[in-house]
Amino acid sequence: MSDISLTVNGKRVSGTAEDRTLLVHFLRENLGLTGTHVGCDTSQCGACVIHVDGKAVKSCTMLAVQASGSNVVTIEGLADGADLHPVQAAFKEHHGLQCGFCTPGMIMAATDMINRHPEGLDEATVRAELEGNICRCTGYHNIVKAILAASETMAKGARRKAKQAA
Amino acid sequence: MGIEGVGARVARKEDKRFITGAGRYVDDMVVPGMKHAAFVRSPHAHAEIKKIDVKKAQAMPGVIGVLTGKELKADGIGNLICGWMIHSKDGSPMKMGAWSPLAFDRVRYVGDAVVIVVAETKGQARDAAEAVDITYKELKAVVDAPKALERSAPQIHPEADNNLIFDWELGDSTATNAAIKAAAHVTRMKIVNNRLVPNAMEPRAALGYYDKAEDHYTCWTTSQNPHLARLVMSAFYNVAPENKLRVIAPDVGGGFGSKIYIYPEEIICLWASKKTGVPVKWVADRTESFLTDAHGRDHVSTVEMAFDKDHRITGLKVDTIANLGAYMSLFSSCVPTYLYATLLSGQYDIPAIHANVRAVYTNTAPVDAYRGAGRPEATYLLERTMETAARELGVSPAELRRKNFITSFPHQTPVIMNYDAGDYAASLDAAMAASDYAGFAKRKAAAADRGKLRGIGMSSYIEACGLAPSAAVGSLGAGVGLWESAEVRVNAVGTIEVLTGSHSHGQGHETTFAQLVSQRFGVPIDSVSIVHGDTDKVQMGMGSYGSRSGAVGMSAVAKALDKVEAKAKKIAAHLLEADEGDIVIENGALKVTGTDKSVPWFQMALAAYTAHNLPGGMEPGLKETSFYDPSNFTFPAGCYVCEVEIDPETGVTEIVQFVAADDFGNIINPMIVEGQVHGGVAQGIGQALLEGTRYDASGQLLTASYMDYTMPRADDLPSFKVSTSNTPCPGNPLGIKGCGEAGAIGSPPAVINAITDAIGITDIAMPASPSTVWAAIRATKH
Numbered sequence: 001m002s003d004i005s006l007t008v009n010g011k012r013v014s015g016t017a018e019d020r021t022l023l024v025h026f027l028r029e030n031l032g033l034t035g036t037h038v039g040c041d042t043s044q045c046g047a048c049v050i051h052v053d054g055k056a057v058k059s060c061t062m063l064a065v066q067a068s069g070s071n072v073v074t075i076e077g078l079a080d081g082a083d084l085h086p087v088q089a090a091f092k093e094h095h096g097l098q099c100g101f102c103t104p105g106m107i108m109a110a111t112d113m114i115n116r117h118p119e120g121l122d123e124a125t126v127r128a129e130l131e132g133n134i135c136r137c138t139g140y141h142n143i144v145k146a147i148l149a150a151s152e153t154m155a156k157g158a159r160r161k162a163k164q165a166a
Numbered sequence: 167m168g169i170e171g172v173g174a175r176v177a178r179k180e181d182k183r184f185i186t187g188a189g190r191y192v193d194d195m196v197v198p199g200m201k202h203a204a205f206v207r208s209p210h211a212h213a214e215i216k217k218i219d220v221k222k223a224q225a226m227p228g229v230i231g232v233l234t235g236k237e238l239k240a241d242g243i244g245n246l247i248c249g250w251m252i253h254s255k256d257g258s259p260m261k262m263g264a265w266s267p268l269a270f271d272r273v274r275y276v277g278d279a280v281v282i283v284v285a286e287t288k289g290q291a292r293d294a295a296e297a298v299d300i301t302y303k304e305l306k307a308v309v310d311a312p313k314a315l316e317r318s319a320p321q322i323h324p325e326a327d328n329n330l331i332f333d334w335e336l337g338d339s340t341a342t343n344a345a346i347k348a349a350a351h352v353t354r355m356k357i358v359n360n361r362l363v364p365n366a367m368e369p370r371a372a373l374g375y376y377d378k379a380e381d382h383y384t385c386w387t388t389s390q391n392p393h394l395a396r397l398v399m400s401a402f403y404n405v406a407p408e409n410k411l412r413v414i415a416p417d418v419g420g421g422f423g424s425k426i427y428i429y430p431e432e433i434i435c436l437w438a439s440k441k442t443g444v445p446v447k448w449v450a451d452r453t454e455s456f457l458t459d460a461h462g463r464d465h466v467s468t469v470e471m472a473f474d475k476d477h478r479i480t481g482l483k484v485d486t487i488a489n490l491g492a493y494m495s496l497f498s499s500c501v502p503t504y505l506y507a508t509l510l511s512g513q514y515d516i517p518a519i520h521a522n523v524r525a526v527y528t529n530t531a532p533v534d535a536y537r538g539a540g541r542p543e544a545t546y547l548l549e550r551t552m553e554t555a556a557r558e559l560g561v562s563p564a565e566l567r568r569k570n571f572i573t574s575f576p577h578q579t580p581v582i583m584n585y586d587a588g589d590y591a592a593s594l595d596a597a598m599a600a601s602d603y604a605g606f607a608k609r610k611a612a613a614a615d616r617g618k619l620r621g622i623g624m625s626s627y628i629e630a631c632g633l634a635p636s637a638a639v640g641s642l643g644a645g646v647g648l649w650e651s652a653e654v655r656v657n658a659v660g661t662i663e664v665l666t667g668s669h670s671h672g673q674g675h676e677t678t679f680a681q682l683v684s685q686r687f688g689v690p691i692d693s694v695s696i697v698h699g700d701t702d703k704v705q706m707g708m709g710s711y712g713s714r715s716g717a718v719g720m721s722a723v724a725k726a727l728d729k730v731e732a733k734a735k736k737i738a739a740h741l742l743e744a745d746e747g748d749i750v751i752e753n754g755a756l757k758v759t760g761t762d763k764s765v766p767w768f769q770m771a772l773a774a775y776t777a778h779n780l781p782g783g784m785e786p787g788l789k790e791t792s793f794y795d796p797s798n799f800t801f802p803a804g805c806y807v808c809e810v811e812i813d814p815e816t817g818v819t820e821i822v823q824f825v826a827a828d829d830f831g832n833i834i835n836p837m838i839v840e841g842q843v844h845g846g847v848a849q850g851i852g853q854a855l856l857e858g859t860r861y862d863a864s865g866q867l868l869t870a871s872y873m874d875y876t877m878p879r880a881d882d883l884p885s886f887k888v889s890t891s892n893t894p895c896p897g898n899p900l901g902i903k904g905c906g907e908a909g910a911i912g913s914p915p916a917v918i919n920a921i922t923d924a925i926g927i928t929d930i931a932m933p934a935s936p937s938t939v940w941a942a943i944r945a946t947k948h
Contacts, residue, residue, distance in 0.1 A: 018289060032196075033187070034187070034193070035187015037191070037193075038193070038369075040451075040871070041451045041871065042452065042873050044871075045452075075186065076187040078186075084185065091185050092177050092178065095177070095178065095841050097184055098420070098673070098841060098845065099367065099418065099419045099420040099671055099672030100183075100185075101189075101191065101367040101420060102367045104184075104185075104187050107185060123885065126880070127880040127881040128881050131880065131881055133879075134872065135367065136367050136422070136849070137420055137672045137841075139848030139849075139886065139909075140844075140848065140878075140879075141844040141883075141885050141886055142841060143880070
């Protein structure tokens with residue numbers, strides 16, 4: 001057993017878990033953060049994507065103990081209070097989800113993707129970058145549309161902020 | 167159409183919980199005292215169980231119980247059943263082999279459940295499962311359906327000689343043979359429809375809780391039809407009487423058919439909860455899902471299509487062998503029969519059709535309905551044959567189809583179905599225009615300049631949805647009626663709850679069903695809540711599959727709304743001292759037409775519950791129920807055009823354009839309908855290009871993970887061009903046909919027709935993976 005302490009969605013949390021416990025299971029079972037999902041056994045589906053120290057990570061590829069000391073953001077911590085994150089809002093507006101099971105991982109991966117491409121995204125890039133996230137419902141059509149729209153919204157928001165700062 | 171009414175592109179109400187991580191799936195459920203289960207499964211495709219030794223496992227840390235099939239039998243838990251009786255052409259009933267939820271004497275496929283281990287943690291349950299010692303005597307296995315019919319094949323069930331479950335036929339054999347004999351041209355093909363694994367992203371799960379004090383069971387399960395689960399577990403599996411069993415299907419992460427059936431695990435978790443005295447949760451891992459979720463398709467067919475000298479189809483003869491796997495799953499028998507052969511007329515006027523279907527046991531996972539269920543197999547067979555016929559006859563595939571289209575309705579086919587409405591030429595024209603079909607030759611030449619092979623293919627599909635008139639399906643062997651129920655409760659403050667037997671697992675019912683109510687009463691959709699998925703809340707229902715929620719489920723809601731509307735108008739007329747025939751409902755108020763007298767909706771509702779001033783003899787309250795039984799199937803139809811570019815050096819196929827033109831009748835929410843088409847088309851393209859289920863000769867599933875089974879990913883697919891036309895369905899009050907399966911039905915032949923066109927060959931196996939395509943191109947050069 002190992003003691004684990006880390007920051008999750010802005011809060012310091014700690015717990016004890018078996019050494020073999022995956023980060024995704026620690027989040028779900030110890031912390032009750034069930035928005036992060038498990039869709040496969042082989043780190044292929046991406047339903048468990050979260051942000052660890054600012055980077056998108058499949059939380060089934062990390063042991064919980066490896067995350068000790070890290071700063072983790074899960075789908076539950078993405079919105080700013082009652083205000084949806086632009087990627088969340090875009091998924092709703094563009095019908096980028098159906099059953100909702102892959103959605104948290106999709107949104108976390110998409111947010112990271114947009115952050116890594118401040119120059120903006122095109123369809124081919126979005127499709128290539130989504131390679132690690134599987135959706136069985138949407139055929140990806142509206143997910144791609146939502147990510148492109150969110151990327152635009154976030155770029156506009158960044159420009160507005162830069163202007164205000166200047 | 168109001169801004170939230172029928173036809174409006176309303177964003178989904180249910181999305182908020184899903185995009186914020188607040189969805190509630192079975193694996194998210196926690197019950198006090200809950201423990202975890204793991205199953206010991208057969209590693210062999212076919213073996214006798216000689217001995218099960220659980221002693222070592224029982225002594226492992228955290229273990230609460232290790233239970234076997236013998237104990238399950240001793241407690242009277244029943245065998246799993248197939249709920250649709252099919253009779254062979256000699257009149258004998260289908261040969262259903264015994265399927266014990268936990269195997270105790272013989273295992274028949276890799277993944278067959280043998281022992282359940284319940285422990286404090288999932289990890290401990292798995293560790294202990296590894297310590298269960300089972301001695302098997304391996305038997306010869308067979309995985310291929312035609313081979314299973316050979317005399318030398320191993321016998322899988324004692325009930326089914328030669329592994330033949332039934333040998334069934336439909337249509338007129340004499341007339342069809344005569345048409346083929348007299349034909350000016352006959353196109354003959356062998357058609358293989360590849361086995362698929364449904365792969366809903368949420369793995370199956372069950373949480374069984376036995377309440378000793380109340381002698382009552384609760385089952386949370388990943389189900390598309392919780393009421394049917396309760397009915398079957400009560401009536402056939404002897405888990406508990408219906409009034410002592412509550413089944414809850416909360417948020418369910420996709421189904422595609424695979425979550426219709428009642429599997430061994432939910433039965434066993436309920437039973438194990440009583441045996442161990444703790445709530446028992448089991449969640450499949452992905453490999454368990456690959457091994458044990460009901461698979462789809464797996465047909466091998468031969469087809470003969472006869473034409474007269476004017477290229478009109480005069481007859482169609484089909485012989486199909488359907489692989490049903492190791493056991494007969496709940497609806498497995500109706501898929502290759504009444505959901506398949508009844509659609510073999512397609513969109514065409516064919517005077518004579520005969521189909522023979524042999525269903526066969528093999529040592530593979532059970533096969534049952536997967537998105538489309540029978541109709542994709544019929545469409546693939548027909549549309550591949552039409553394409554080949556057009557090439558053989560030297561005519562345009564579009565014009566050959568157009569010449570044979572059914573153009574007047576109702577149309578009685580020779581294979582049971584009576585098509586009620588459609589305009590097949592409209593879909594064909596729309597698809598050809600959207601795909602710039604006329605400009606293809608130019609694009610092909612441009613591709614050739616770049617060293618690429620470009621091809622175009624089309625598919626005109628029809629399907630039967632809205633399952634189904636209960637008496638009709640009953641006469642064909644169904645063990646259940648296929649109506650749907652709805653209850654509309656208007657609260658005293660005017661807000662509305664709609665309880666439906668339909669189940670949403672991605673379809674967006676919480677929005678579309680509310681749109682229907684909003685349209686009727688002019689109330690905002692936020693004041694309408696849709697309740698589903700809980701047998702304690704909704705009295706009875708038949709669930710969601712076969713694209714039936716709109717045509718049947720919403721029709722039931724519409725019928726209940728009729729009753730609510732009639733009573734509301736009576737109350738309003740009484741309050742307004744007007745004639746009830748003069749009351750109209752507009753913008754959330756009941757008005758006397760032609761006057762300025764009105765009563766707001768909520769005041770009418772309050773009056774119904776205060777009951778201070780109701781018409782004489784009227785009961786207080788405002789709640790109405792309807793059970794709606796459809797009068798016919800519905801017949802969505804459309805035309806899909808696929809254009810591909812193949813790199814001859816690598817065999818990689820790129821889908822450069824995909825056009826879908828569908829006729830779904832009336833549409834409640836176009837945004838949601840388009841989403842259904844996108845998803846269905848992606849699954850169809852997956853079947854055509856990527857998804858191959860491979861067993862080796864010994865019955866080991868080689869493709870049991872996402873490392874081995876190619877799921878369609880974002881970079882395998884284009885954005886789709888979708889459009890709809892509308893011939894309203896005359897058979898239900900809303901004119902809805904259903905849209906859930908069309909994409910998966912219509913797309914595979916369009917893709918394969920495009921690939922064979924690009925390479926210049928007659929046929930290629932699905933999935934047309936790069937290596938298959940590359941080999942096919944090489945073969946054309948020798």
